[in-house]
Amino acid sequence: MDKVNRRTTLKLMGMGAALLMASGRVRAQGTPTADQVIQGKDPRLIVHNSRTGVLETPLELLREHERTPKEILFIRNNQVLPQGKTLEPIAPDGWIISIEGMVENAQAFDAKILKDLPQVEVEMVLQCSGNGRSFFARAQRASGTQWKHGGMGNVVFKGVPFKVLVEHLKLNIYPGAKYVTVNGKDQPPTLQAPDFEHSVPLEEALEKGILALEMNGEPLPAAHGGPVRFVMPGFYGTMNVKWVDRIRFDVAETFNHNQIPRYRVPNHPIQPGSEFNFTFENSRPNWHQKVKSVIFAPLDGEEVKAGNVLVRGVAWNDGLVPIEAVLVSTDQGRTWIRAKLTSPQSPYAWFHWETYVALSRGEREIWVQAVDKLGRAQPLDGTVHWNPRGYEWNGVDIVKVKVV
Amino acid sequence: MDKVNRRTTLKLMGMGAALLMASGRVRAQGTPTADQVIQGKDPRLIVHNSRTGVLETPLELLREHERTPKEILFIRNNQVLPQGKTLEPIAPDGWIISIEGMVENAQAFDAKILKDLPQVEVEMVLQCSGNGRSFFARAQRASGTQWKHGGMGNVVFKGVPFKVLVEHLKLNIYPGAKYVTVNGKDQPPTLQAPDFEHSVPLEEALEKGILALEMNGEPLPAAHGGPVRFVMPGFYGTMNVKWVDRIRFDVAETFNHNQIPRYRVPNHPIQPGSEFNFTFENSRPNWHQKVKSVIFAPLDGEEVKAGNVLVRGVAWNDGLVPIEAVLVSTDQGRTWIRAKLTSPQSPYAWFHWETYVALSRGEREIWVQAVDKLGRAQPLDGTVHWNPRGYEWNGVDIVKVKVV
Known part of the structure; x- marks a missing residue:
């Protein structure tokens, strides 16, 4: 534009x-x-x-x-x-959601029915798939918003499991359906621009998907997708489609520009700075969040007093298995200390970790690496996952501090 | 039986x-x-x-x-x-290999032609996919040979790239072909038993596959698959089919018992000891080797003298990216030291690592964990990957030593 x-x-x-x-x-x-x-x-x-x-x-x-x-x-x-640029909620009454695609009984329903269906609550990390994008610049700048670590938060969504809705509406999904594609009421800026929508695997949507009506115990703010947001715990934020008004059952992922080539990473590493012709075969969407940790204290650039310094932060992954260990290094990876780890109730929430490290005067670096029970860890050099649009950064987190 | x-x-x-x-x-x-x-x-x-x-x-x-x-x-x-139980070679002359399946010009050729085609040499870790199976017993014994770490070696194969053969024979492979299925001249013990064969992705076979005629600079011993073995660097040993006599182009993986349910692991972790109904969708074959390290010294159960002890071993993965770091711990994972790492010429060969650790008198454990450039690491508790047939063990390696 x-x-x-x-x-x-x-x-x-x-x-x-x-x-x-x-x-x-x-x-x-x-x-x-x-x-x-x-x-x-x-x-x-x-x-x-x-x-x-x-x-x-x-x-x-x-x-x-x-x-x-x-x-x-x-x-x-x-x-x-237009009415979504506020933290005020939007009432679900009269908000129409249509069911389309590979289903025998396509239909539409008023979102107000969701209020009376069984609900679940899930605490989870909501993270933009571009979060940390600015760090790819260590190798080669990636296009898009230059996020540091703040494109994420830990929130609680509450709503109706997608499976419950499917059962309530008695939807007859055709056996060939493998994906569910969700679209919101928001519109692209021009008629020519592709409308934003995302596909996720149907099997996982039936297992984890939630039509969320609340966040942190309050009606879902309009700015966060109220009245109804399609929440996929463990998936990157972009797959949690806001302002849901269409749900489509599909044999394949949508060909929408925002499913391909946007919001996608190559299956195999490519050279930083190289071009990439995204296909459904050579790449995958920003679905499951990669294992990651962030240092909350000390912050990058902070001054700390020499001696034993408390280092703390959070770590998370896609919730498939727990975080198993978080290691901290103050000598650029030569030696590592295992931090104390606290597990949350929900597998999708962030894990807190902390440890003391001995720091002497000077310019110092603190590194942190999380590894989960499957052995999925953060690469020491996160730029190995460089991709043209800078998604899914998960390199070892590094802060530089001045020890006085 | x-x-x-x-x-x-x-x-x-x-x-x-x-x-x-x-x-x-x-x-x-x-x-x-x-x-x-x-x-x-x-x-x-x-x-x-x-x-x-x-x-x-x-x-x-x-x-x-x-x-x-x-x-x-x-x-x-x-x-x-029958003639394969010896390290003596078998001459390729008169050894017929047939080309079948999704190819316009199916045919057979005498393996002696391979001797005159361009050859490549690759150093690589050859590892049984059941290597380390005995360690699953920490959670629950898995069925099959109770291998410790010795179901592996580092060897050099030499032979004709599969792609070169395809070009030499001017094979017209149909576009729908996605897999290549390789069978050997060996036969099952009874007519009722399924003959052993394996499928690998065609694209990777064209990229890496070799019809090997030599090992370590000598004609390939009969016991190791001579005269012709289908070698897939980075893949588990079982996919490196011995005594090749049939190569089939396929739209799908073979339904052979040795491709499913054998030589396969669930896509997602399952509880140790639980049953699993393998399907093509919920599981994958033993293709790419997982990142792994083994301690060569000291050996498990050895007695060592207190003080600075040299710990050394090897690490490897599927060769997609290099091993990035190898960490050693002598306090059950509370702290870790990064070992000195030596990179081999070939991405598929083993990497040597070594470091000194300070050990005081008593019963001590040494742990080692490798992590590669993609952040793929060994799980601290390898039994997370438990599967009914005990394939692909890659937990952190642990030796117990007596320090005197």
Whole structure:
């Protein structure tokens, strides 16, 4: 989209002059703060894009809460739902969701019926698949929002299991259906642009998928996909489609631009900076979250006092098996200490870890690596997973501190 | 097969009385030694099965050679080629190999033509997919030969790239072909038993597959699959089919009992001891070798002198990316030291590592964990990958030593 189109769109959407001046790259005087982009957000969030709303949580805010409050939870919108730029909820009553595709009895239903169906609650890490993208620049910059670590949070969703809905509606899914493709009420900025939708494996959707109505014990904020968000615990955030209004049963993944080539990584490593022609065979969508850890303290660039320093943070994966160990190194990987690990109730939530390390005066690095029970670990050099759009960064986390 | 059948078979095969008394479990007086089972083998090899020939290399022999000599290289035969129980070679002249399946110009050729085609040499770890099976017993014993670590070796194969043969014969492979299924001249013990064959992905076979005629610079010994073995570097040994006489292009993997349910692991972890109904969808064949390391010194049960002790061994994976780090722990994983790592020329060969650790008097454990550049590591508790037939063990290696 060129600048003129962008401005026209903004005008059509009836937004104020302040927004017109803003973008993720130009932070001039008058750049809107997070609460001006999404009503109700904490103004201390980092604004990457004020048009659709792309907000990052600084780690010093994120680490203060076991469950990330809605006010500071990151936002990554591809498209805008005009009434969605607020933390206020939208009532599900009168919100129509259609069931389409490989099903004998295609139909539509009012989302208000979800309120009366059995519900489940799941605590989980919600993470943008671009989170950490900026670190790929250690090898070669990847295109897209240059997230540090704040494109993630730990939240609790509550809603109706997808399987329960399928049973309630007595849907006769054809045996050949292998994927479920979910679309939201948000629309692309132009008629020519492809509408955002994502496919996930049907079997896993029936096992884990939730039509979420609540987050952290409150009605789901509009900005986070209310009234109904399709939640897939353990999957990257983008697969948790907001503002659900169409659910399609498919024999194959959607050919939508946002399923291929976007939101996809090569099956095998490629050279940083190289081009890649994405096919369904040579690549896979941003589905299961890779094992990852983040250092909450000390923060990168911080000054700490020499001696025994408490290092702490969180680690998580796709929830398939627990995190088994978190190792910390203060000598660039020559030796490692196993941190104390605390397991959450939910396999999809973050695990806390902490350990003391002895630091002497000078510029020091702290490295952390998580490994799960399947032996899936963070690569020491995360740029091995470089991909043109910079998804799924999961390299060993590194902070540099000044020890005084 | 019950005992009577087994004996009958042995008689039919015209083998001596000494062999009748032998098995991997009963080591009575008169049990044949390795050189009696396979002519030319080192008698110090462990005999697991004297009927088909299943021999394990003790680590104290294995570690003495950079390239594992034919005399001590492990043997795992599923079936017997009567003339194959010797380290002597078999001449390729007059050895007919047929090309079948999804190919326009199915045909047969004399293996002697391979001698005049361009050849390549590859150093690689050859490893039985059951290697390490005995360690699953930490959770629950898995059925099959109770291998320790000696079902592996590092060898050099030389032969004609599969792709070169395909081009030489001008094979017109149909576009739908996705797998290549290889069968050997060896036969099952009864007409009712399924003949041994394996399928590998066609794309990888064209990229890496070799029709090997030599091992370690000599004509391929009959016992190791001579005159022609289908070698797939980075794949488990079982996929390196011996005594090749049929090559079939397939749209799908073979339904042969040895491709499913044998030589297969579940896609997702299952509880140790549980049953599993293998399907093509819920499981995968023993193709790519998992990242793994083995401690060569000190050996399990050895006595060592207190002080700085040299710990050394090897590590390897499927050759897709290099081994990135090898970590050693002497306090059951609380702290780890990164070992010195030496990279081989070939990505498929073993990597040597070594480090000194300080050991005080008492019963001590040494643990080692390898991690590759993709972040694929050995699970601390290898039994997480438990599967009914005990394939693909790759847990952190542990030796117990007495420090005096």
